[in-house]
Amino acid sequence: MPEPSQPSLHVLPVAARTTHDPIAIALAEDIGRGDLTSRYFVGLDRRSGRIFAKEPSVAAGVETAAEVFKRVDPQLDITIVRASGSRLEIGQTVLEIAGSVRSILTAERVALNFLQRLSGVATLTRKYVDAVSGTKARILDTRKTTPGLRALEKAAVVAGGGQNHRFGLFDMVMVKDNHLAAETELRHLQEAIRTCLAENPGLRIELEADTLEQVRRFLTLMGVDVILLDNMQPAEMAEAVRFTAGRVQLEASGGVTLETIAGIAATGVDFISVGALTHSARAVDFSLELT
Incomplete structure (x- = not known):
């Protein structure tokens, strides 16, 4: 007997991308006509950064967060340190990003929103499991x-x-x-x-x-x-x-x-x-x- 279906842990099933793109929607509503703060108050230098957990949890949406940074700036170097499904302790890194500091800061909130929401779902699920x-x-x-x-x-x-x-x-x-x-x-x-x-x-x-x-x-x-x-x-x-x-x-x-x-x-x-x-x-x- 077939088991309940399980979609990929990646950003979206291919079929879904043709009709709905939550990353594009999230970026459009946040950036609008441009990130004015970064444009006027952040220089053109390159920096490195990391996203890390501030509480014990189960990671989810890591690949989605990485995709957010790529959509904002394809030139950013992004490394997934701990993929979706990983158990996290306080301070553990899930993503490393390097490149334009303006791009990193522009993508930051949308990437974190996806990561925080989806990791919350995964963490609660793990408690029930x-x-x-x-x-x-x-x-x-x-x-x-x-x-x-x-x-x-x-x-x-x-x-x-x-x-x-x-x-x-x-x-x-x-x-x-x-x-x-x-x-x-x-x-x-x-x-x-x-x-x-x-x-x-x-x-x-x-x-x-x-x-x-x-x-x-x-x-x-x-x-x-x-x-x-x-x-x-x-x-x-x-x-x-x-x-x-x-x-x-x-x-x-x-x-x-x-x-x-x-x-x-x-x-x-x-x-x-x-x-x-x-x-x-x-x-x-x-x-x-x-x-």
């Missing part, structure tokens, strides 16, 4: 991402040791409670699944269940890969794991926190999806130092 260590549960992200930054944030989840759920509405079927409110008969659901798979062979199908009775009903359907256990108590999840007996994979979701996730993982579910990875991650503190 570590919390379920020793169990079979794998940590998934959700579509609760910053508009326009989904590819980067989902790559940051992977950098933190998590896995990606569906990227969008187009690469996986997920029938949730609002969909089921419009169609509840099993025979109609089964026909819809058959039609969907006939037109999209290999597509992953997931159904959301609010009760154990719904789980039992969904087990009678053919073509279902995953059943989402929505807002269930750990005892209910454990019971679902017992009678499902591996016939489909089970995903737990709803109100998951660092305090509750170990108990959820102990039930034996295959996946735990956590919206907080991307919607509530705190930015990690990085700084640029000229030498």
Whole structure:
């Protein structure tokens, strides 16, 4: 059975670059008609600098930050010292930059914004991954991402040791409670699944269940890969794991926190999806130092 997709840790998937470029957007909104401060108050000399962590964290978006400097000035020499996915201690360098000091300072804030935001996602993800260590549960992200930054944030989840759920509405079927409110008969659901798979062979199908009775009903359907256990108590999840007996994979979701996730993982579910990875991650503190 196919696993959840995992995008590259690089700046953006190639397909995404043709329609959306968050680096270009970020630079345009920050630089506008030009960096007036650097133009009038910074000389033309060349300098070296480094970006370093100011707190323990997991790096993500390092390649994106490097690309920001390249976009501002292709003549800058940039060295990635610690790539995305690296665990960082205070003071450890992630990027080294050399060249025009004006260019370095012009790119600084946008590069740091990406690095701090994405490393925050990776760092929080790693906390959740570590919390379920020793169990079979794998940590998934959700579509609760910053508009326009989904590819980067989902790559940051992977950098933190998590896995990606569906990227969008187009690469996986997920029938949730609002969909089921419009169609509840099993025979109609089964026909819809058959039609969907006939037109999209290999597509992953997931159904959301609010009760154990719904789980039992969904087990009678053919073509279902995953059943989402929505807002269930750990005892209910454990019971679902017992009678499902591996016939489909089970995903737990709803109100998951660092305090509750170990108990959820102990039930034996295959996946735990956590919206907080991307919607509530705190930015990690990085700084640029000229030498």
